[in-house]
Amino acid sequence: MNHFELNEGWMLLLLPLVLAAFWRLWRRRSQPAMTFSVVNRAKIAGAGTAAKLRWLPNALRATTLALLIVCIARPVRINEQTSTLTDGVAIELVVDRSSSMLAMDFTQNGRAVDRLTALKNVVDLFVDGGANLPGRKDDLVGLVTFARFADSVSPLTMDHEWLLAGLKDIKPADPSIGDDGTAIGDAVSLGAEKLRDATDGKNRNGANRIKSKVLVLLTDGENNAGDIDPMTAAELCKSLGIRLYAIGMGTRGTALMPVQTPFGTQMVKQPVNIDEGLLTKMATATGGQYFRATDTSSLEKIYGRIDELEKTVTEQKRTILAKDLAVEGFKFAGIAWPSLLTLTMIVLAGELLLSHTKFRTLP
Numbered sequence: 137m138n139h140f141e142l143n144e145g146w147m148l149l150l151l152p153l154v155l156a157a158f159w160r161l162w163r164r165r166s167q168p169a170m171t172f173s174v175v176n177r178a179k180i181a182g183a184g185t186a187a188k189l190r191w192l193p194n195a196l197r198a199t200t201l202a203l204l205i206v207c208i209a210r211p212v213r214i215n216e217q218t219s220t221l222t223d224g225v226a227i228e229l230v231v232d233r234s235s236s237m238l239a240m241d242f243t244q245n246g247r248a249v250d251r252l253t254a255l256k257n258v259v260d261l262f263v264d265g266g267a268n269l270p271g272r273k274d275d276l277v278g279l280v281t282f283a284r285f286a287d288s289v290s291p292l293t294m295d296h297e298w299l300l301a302g303l304k305d306i307k308p309a310d311p312s313i314g315d316d317g318t319a320i321g322d323a324v325s326l327g328a329e330k331l332r333d334a335t336d337g338k339n340r341n342g343a344n345r346i347k348s349k350v351l352v353l354l355t356d357g358e359n360n361a362g363d364i365d366p367m368t369a370a371e372l373c374k375s376l377g378i379r380l381y382a383i384g385m386g387t388r389g390t391a392l393m394p395v396q397t398p399f400g401t402q403m404v405k406q407p408v409n410i411d412e413g414l415l416t417k418m419a420t421a422t423g424g425q426y427f428r429a430t431d432t433s434s435l436e437k438i439y440g441r442i443d444e445l446e447k448t449v450t451e452q453k454r455t456i457l458a459k460d461l462a463v464e465g466f467k468f469a470g471i472a473w474p475s476l477l478t479l480t481m482i483v484l485a486g487e488l489l490l491s492h493t494k495f496r497t498l499p
Contacts, residue, residue: 196487203480207462211476225446226276226292226335226346228327229259232355232385234283234309235316239356239391240403242432251356251385254432256303262439263296269440272296276346278330283309284317284361286326292334319362320355324369324380324418327351332376349378350446353418356385358411370418380422381442382415385429 233252242254265271277299278292289306290299309316328351335346351373359366373380386408395404416426425445429435459466462476473479 193487193491196483196490200480200484200487203476203483207476207480211461213459213461213466224275224346225272226278226331226349227272227446228278228280228292228331228349228351229303230280230282230323230327230351230353231255231259231303231306232283232318232323232357233281233306234318234357235311236318236356236393236406237385238308239386239393239406239408241387241391241408241430242435244432252306252308254435255354255385256306258432258435258439259303260300261436262443263300267436269436269443272443276334278327278334279303280323280327280330281306282319282323282326282362283315284319285315286319286323286362288326288330292330317361318355318357318359320353320359320414321364321366321369322362324351324353324366325364325372327353328369328373328376328378331378348446349376350424350442351378351380351422352442353380353382353415354385355382355415356408356410358409359414366414366418367421370421373422378422379424379446380419381424381445382419382426383429383435383438384410384412384415384426385435386410387430 237252237255238250240248240250242249242251244254244257261267261269261271263272263277265273273296276292276294277290277296278288279290279299279302281287281289289302293299331349331351335349370380389408390405391408392403393406394401395406410428412426412428419426427438427441429438465472465474465478467473474482
């Protein structure tokens with residue numbers, strides 16, 4: 137933001153006096169020095185260039201005085217610059233995509249949807265903002281998905297649009313190709329390693345100041361695949377200073393799930409099994425918490441709670457640059473001008489030159 141200040145602004149009150157003096161001189165010079173009864177021949181002859189511009193030396197002298205008064209008033213151009221330093225949060229989202237995530241026990245806009253669809257919608261709001269969630273615009277966010285195997289979908293990035301596009305493209309596991317399962321330990325370990333590598337690099341090169349690391353695990357089942365024990369993965373998080381928030385998704389008891397039958401895919405009620413004891417132990421071991429999301433509303437509230445717990449701290453640094461236009465050059469109307477004092481000297485030199493040459497008058 138640019139603006140101007142006058143340290144001795146009251147000096148500008150002298151400008152009307154300069155204007156009045158110039159006007160008086162100009163009026164006096166406009167009066168004839170001698171009067172003639174007949175001036176027809178003089179009019180025919182016309183006035184010379186010097187006669188037409190005889191007001192110019194006085195105008196330059198008045199301009200010199202006006203510029204000098206403005207210089208004494210000390211006009212200063214103030215340029216305020218505000219930079220934002222962010223103590224960000226690095227968040228790794230670890231999302232279950234096993235076939236059980238197709239259970240139809242959530243709602244969205246008044247219609248029944250599967251767990252994975254509801255999860256995508258709420259995670260989008262959490263990252264991008266909406267539905268009373270402010271979004272995580274100043275934070276690094278990454279994405280891991282898992283079923284039988286864990287996969288990195290997005291590195292930790294500030295490009296949330298690209299990350300959410302990857303979230304949208306997540307497909308549920310296909311049991312027919314041996315892709316189904318729930319490898320919680322492998323997925324959490326992969327997310328923890330990504331957080332360690334990304335945040336260490338960011339802090340080292342000064343690109344971001346990462347003050348906290350968070351892993352959000354969303355699953356609806358029990359660990360039944362993978363090579364790493366879930367509690368071992370939780371201990372890894374703890375050793376790296378990562379807080380783990382675990383969310384168990386799904387209603388208690390039974391839920392409608394798509395099942396292949398000789399008559400095609402049928403929606404059949406199936407028992408819901410979530411190892412809440414394990415998820416609670418994993419979360420508390422790292423200083424985090426476990427939540428149970430039984431519907432879309434509770435899932436949104438859980439993300440709101442995590443948002444409150446993991447705040448991004450923003451520090452603003454204000455820099456004020458002052459340029460004294462009386463002694464420093466400046467730009468105006470796209471043109472670079474010298475200082476006002478330099479302009480004053482140029483105008484004064486022009487007035488003296490003209491007064492002692494072309495417009496010289498006899499005493």
